[in-house]
Amino acid sequence: MDTFFISHGSPRLLISDKPARHFLESWKSKHLQVTPKAILVISAHWETTEPAVNIINGVNDTIYDFYNFPKHLYELKYPAPGAPELAKRVKELLQEAGYNSVEEDKSRGLDHGAWVPLILMYPEANIPVCQLSVQSHRDGTYHYNIGKALAPLRDEGVLIFGSGSATHNLRLLDHDNVVTPSWAVEFDNWLTESLLNGRYTHTSLSMILFLIQLP
Template identity: 45%
Template sequence: MNKTQPVLFLSHGGPTLAIENSHASQFMKLLGGTLNKPKAIVIFSGHLDSDDDVVITSGASPSVIYDFYGFPKPLYELTYPAPGEPDLAYKIADMVSASGYKAVLDEDLGWDHGVWIPLRLIYPDADIPVVQISISSKQGAKMNYELGKVLAPLREENVLLIGSGAITHNLREIFGRQKTPNGSAMAEAFTDWIAQKLENKDHEAVVNYLTDAPNARFNHPTDDHFLPLVAALGASGEDDAVRIHQSWQDDKLLAMDAYRFG
């Protein structure tokens, strides 16, 4: 009998998550033990943002991409030698194409840090095949929600779907010299609103977060790190949402919330 997997959304924070001892890193180190081991992982990352095509990693052994600069040297020595899954990638491409979107298979593309850093903590044995799929800021939240729905049937085949992004992601506020006086309160109001809408299964409100949520543009000057949550929500169907982790970094501006659906 096939196992039906849940859907996860993870806030992956900065690359130092891989080497720091934080509430979020400790949570991820324990997370794998709470899940039935999947036969494969399909993951959306906010760092693979495609305009018009749905890009899918299809290589047998994708490399890791060090898509960050100025961080401690040990980060650039880390690897994650999990296999790819070309057959699954081709199946996903067929599903995406049948839904009316253009799928592009890329056998040379590696995994950005939104993929390999959290997975390295959750599944350190690196023995589960991984396929990464792009999000699209250009096409907006509704498209990403529909893309998640397209891939939802994979859950019944023991495939774990993950959105890897950030509940809040205002790097300008975090690293800038001029701080918004009530910035942390604005971040907290946004995360509380998201939690309420997810728990009430108000998918429409989350998809329309730019117009409905408090302080949406303050917390997400760009959409890329929020859209993995929208894709995960689309894949979740009618499953309940449970916030399985909550912590803060960077003066209570970067929320590390994580959710499980199903």
């Protein structure tokens, strides 16, 4: 099973006619034909001091962790089943790798970093999903080792994807302009070059997913 970084953009993606939406809608037909056993989402929208997994028995709640968007977006639901077995497996792998303080959150549902792309990728909401939090205050070595610890999940039929955006400044975005701002292009190019050349100094969620795929 491959791993991916999904740049989900703003929640408006669900009501827009953007290339990213069409990409996610064609996910099963063009990009990953194999159905995952379960899905682990590492969302930039869940930050904790120590790693945490949500262990949900039953249906995941839909978290609306965004503000001042169209009312319709707050009425959407993504009732995917929880993945408690996967969550416990994630905790086990992290603890084996030396991350002794892995918290269990038994009430947190899916934030929009998870359900916004998933509602387009797997609209049936029938694949178990759990989330792993991020520690944005930690360095590259810390996240490198998280990637190494989670790598065995690829051989267990688990789809792992990181969710967020390489850049995130919604106030500077012009939603009517199809041209990507120069500052976003420059940073994206820098991030790509840094990852490909092994400069893991940037604590980026995309870095975790890149490292999981290393041999």
